[in-house]
Amino acid sequence: MxxxxxxxxxxxxxxxxxxxxxxxxxxxxxxxxxxxxxxxxxxxxxxxxxxxxxxxxxxxxxxxxxLKAAAGFATHRTRAGVVSLAGEELFAREEMDGEDDLAGVTPCRLLLxxxxxxxxxxxxxxxxxxxxxxxxxxxxxxxxxxxxxxxxxxxxxxxxxxxxxxxxxxxxxxxxxxxxxxxxxxRTGRGVLSRHVSIAFTADLAAALRGRRFSVVHVQNPEVRGILVHDDTLRMGTLIVEYDPARGESLDDFTDRRCTDLVRAAIGVPGLPVEIRSRFPWDMAQLTAxxxxxxxxxxxxxxxxxxxxxxxxxxxxxxxxxxxxxxxxxxxxxxxxxxxxxxxxxxxxxxxxxxxxxxxxxxxxxxxxxxxxxxxxxVLDAQAVTMGYRYGAADDLVADPRTRHAETGTRAPHLMLARDGGKTSTLDLFGAGFVLLAGSGGAGWCTAAVTAAAGLGVRLAAYRVVPAHAAPGSDLLHDAEGAFGDAYALADDGAVLVRPDGFVAWRSDEPQPAPARTEAESVTAALRRILAR
The missing domain is CATH 3.50.50.60 (FAD/NAD(P)-binding domain)
Known part of the structure; x- marks a missing residue:
């Protein structure tokens, strides 16, 4: 072998x-x-x-x-309830209202x-x-x-x-x-809450959509009750329906013929040509290892x-x-x-x-x-759930990311800074190794961090964030808006250490667990703790 x-x-x-x-x-x-x-x-x-x-x-x-692959979904922003896609619309609401409020939080947007x-x-x-x-x-x-x-x-x-x-x-x-x-x-949790089958199909949805574009459609009529989604070609979709083994229902019931009938009922066009591409059974559950x-x-x-x-x-x-x-x-x-x-x-x-x-x-x-x-x-805001959590916090696990200011254990905040004649998000500095960001008076922290990392064989880049009028330099990031101190809750002579995954691992203003150390000793101790050395 x-x-x-x-x-x-x-x-x-x-x-x-x-x-x-x-x-x-x-x-x-x-x-x-x-x-x-x-x-x-x-x-x-x-x-x-x-x-x-x-x-x-x-x-x-x-x-x-x-983003290029998702371009066709840009207008798929409405969640709606319908009797059928071609029939009566019961409600409609925008899924991504308030997205512009995130401009100061992230350079990215919701992707469909x-x-x-x-x-x-x-x-x-x-x-x-x-x-x-x-x-x-x-x-x-x-x-x-x-x-x-x-x-x-x-x-x-x-x-x-x-x-x-x-x-x-x-x-x-x-x-x-x-x-x-x-x-x-x-695993713990509520277990299986319900059983479902997703039916992927091909059909011409353009006439039934009547120029509308949906992210999710809730369908409810005497023949079918479920969730319908469609793609940007308007020719492919998925219908999700529930089945209940306690009532004697099983996956075997979902033949091509039955699936075709369910899809036609959801679209609301009798006799519409439908091709069933696949069936995917899954359980709606709440379980955690x-x-x-x-x-x-x-x-x-x-x-x-x-x-x-x-x-x-x-x-x-x-x-x-x-x-x-x-x-x-x-x-x-x-x-x-x-x-x-x-x-x-x-x-x-x-x-x-x-x-x-x-x-x-x-x-x-x-x-x-x-x-x-x-x-x-x-119920929490989705952005709090996905980017507002804090590692290692019992009482402060989750918060609105707009209120996070580089506390240890949280995602380092996004901020646009000038670098090498262009602009970059702080997020684009992270990912390869550790990054130390210091205020304009934190040159000592930058030197200490580079020294400490070299001594431990750790990859680290150090930058000082300085006012827009400061002279350029390879280790300088220019803050045209003067927003860095507030965004990172940092004094001019302070510093934060960010992990390769973009989470803040240490701050210079945290209480020291040991007697006063030099800056290099403090960063070395922080790196050793973070890396379990």
Missing amino acids: KESRVPVLVVGGSLVGLSTAVFLAHHGVKCLLVERHPGTSVHPRAVGYYPRTVELLRGVGLEEAV LTQDRLEPLLRARAEQLGADLRFGTELVSFAADADGVTAEVAHVDTGARHRVRADHLVAADGPRSAVREALGVP TRYVDGRVLLAGDAAHVIPPTGGYGANTGIADAHNLAWKLAAVLSGTAGPGLLETYDAERRPVGELAAAQGALQLAVRSRTATPAEQDA
């Missing part, structure tokens, strides 16, 4: 697995991804990605490609793009960066030990087997994760948390899992961090997964009109 060695084996080649491969390859980590299906998703599945997710794609050079179109872009970028992606290959078995994981994979068509030795295994193999089940990791780290195996995406889709948090949370995990794996594998850094993946991401799952369930209750007044009040 052929054998090979790889730093990271990724199991699962959907959105989260592919994102993991992209982020790992971006950090220079060689990985092997195996996916039992022959290619990327043929089903639309997830469709909406919040600005924070787009920021993560921007950081690996994908923003331009995804079906999963079957996003996955090929992720796949191409992962391969371009050097990831080894093997579709039509499934995980047969694995065994973890103190030093790594030995896995056996097989080609689905030929049965040819291959043994892989990896330092770490990332399980991104979905809600029914075979890896999680083999590890015996329990009790641990995301099990020795050398790490859970991500739906393998770690199953989130009701009503808030659109599932894919977004999973991609953020991958982003958090990738830089930590890279640091541990390169020897610049201790193995304890990977334990922080569970400590940081599990509370966020639980928050997102709970918020998805609350959104479901509100939309189904079963929410109590207290539950309605507990």
